[in-house]
Amino acid sequence: MQLSIEKIAHALALPKGKIERWIRQGRIPLVRQDNVCTFDQQALERWASQNNLAFRPDEPQMPPCVPSNENSLTAALKNGGAHYDVAGTQTGEVFQSAVDRLDSIPPANKALLVEKLIERESLASTGIGKGIAIPHPRNPESIGICNPAVAACFLSTPIEFHALDGRPVAILFILLSPSVQTHLQILSKLSFCLRQEDFVAFLKTPPQPETLMSRLGQMERLCDTRDLRQG
Numbered sequence: 734m735q736l737s738i739e740k741i742a743h744a745l746a747l748p749k750g751k752i753e754r755w756i757r758q759g760r761i762p763l764v765r766q767d768n769v770c771t772f773d774q775q776a777l778e779r780w781a782s783q784n785n786l787a788f789r790p791d792e793p794q795m796p797p798c799v800p801s802n803e804n805s806l807t808a809a810l811k812n813g814g815a816h817y818d819v820a821g822t823q824t825g826e827v828f829q830s831a832v833d834r835l836d837s838i839p840p841a842n843k844a845l846l847v848e849k850l851i852e853r854e855s856l857a858s859t860g861i862g863k864g865i866a867i868p869h870p871r872n873p874e875s876i877g878i879c880n881p882a883v884a885a886c887f888l889s890t891p892i893e894f895h896a897l898d899g900r901p902v903a904i905l906f907i908l909l910s911p912s913v914q915t916h917l918q919i920l921s922k923l924s925f926c927l928r929q930e931d932f933v934a935f936l937k938t939p940p941q942p943e944t945l946m947s948r949l950g951q952m953e954r955l956c957d958t959r960d961l962r963q964g
């Protein structure tokens with residue numbers, strides 16, 4: 734089982750800042766992969782015992798998951814949120830920074846989500862061009878969430894993403910779904926929005942959360958109208 738810094742601090746009953754200092758000093762066991770640090774619970778338990786530290790990784794009980802029938806793009810954005818000045822100079826660092834901010838993901842699942850995003854990116858870039866990428870796990874249901882979430886992440890610095898047009902990426906829409914079918918539904922609507930040049934220009938502002946939600950709702954209604962006409 735892999736743990737976040739927050740969970741390690743909780744398990745050791747120590748401030749997060751102290752754990753981060755120990756990491757910089759190389760005093761605590763960790764694994765580095767693509768510039769992302771992960772922690773193994775068994776290794777930490779052995780390390781804590783050797784250093785006469787109590788290690789209690791028990792998590793507080795999460796509320797029961799209640800699936801919603803609402804699979805709209807705007808509902809997914811509400812679940813995922815808008816996040817600004819997301820730091821990082823490489824994909825792994827950016828994924829870690831972004832996932833750390835997601836309230837829709839239990840802390841115990843965040844390290845796994847970062848791994849899944851990196852794994853999917855290693856297969857082929859999710860950079861669709863125009864400075865935008867849509868990262869997502871290869872198997873959407875593997876994260877174990879009940880309701881779809883789209884996290885709009887505006888990076889503090891554009892990064893190389895091996896996108897289709899070769900341009901650096903400055904905006905991520907991290908797409909998380911409870912099933913493949915839901916993933917495809919949300920992805921279709923999001924892709925429609927991102928094909929509209931005026932919407933892409935609007936994103937480069939970047940917009941505040943309320944404005945983004947309102948504009949995305951307008952775009953989704955256009956998408957639904959298109960689907961009705963085609964049907």
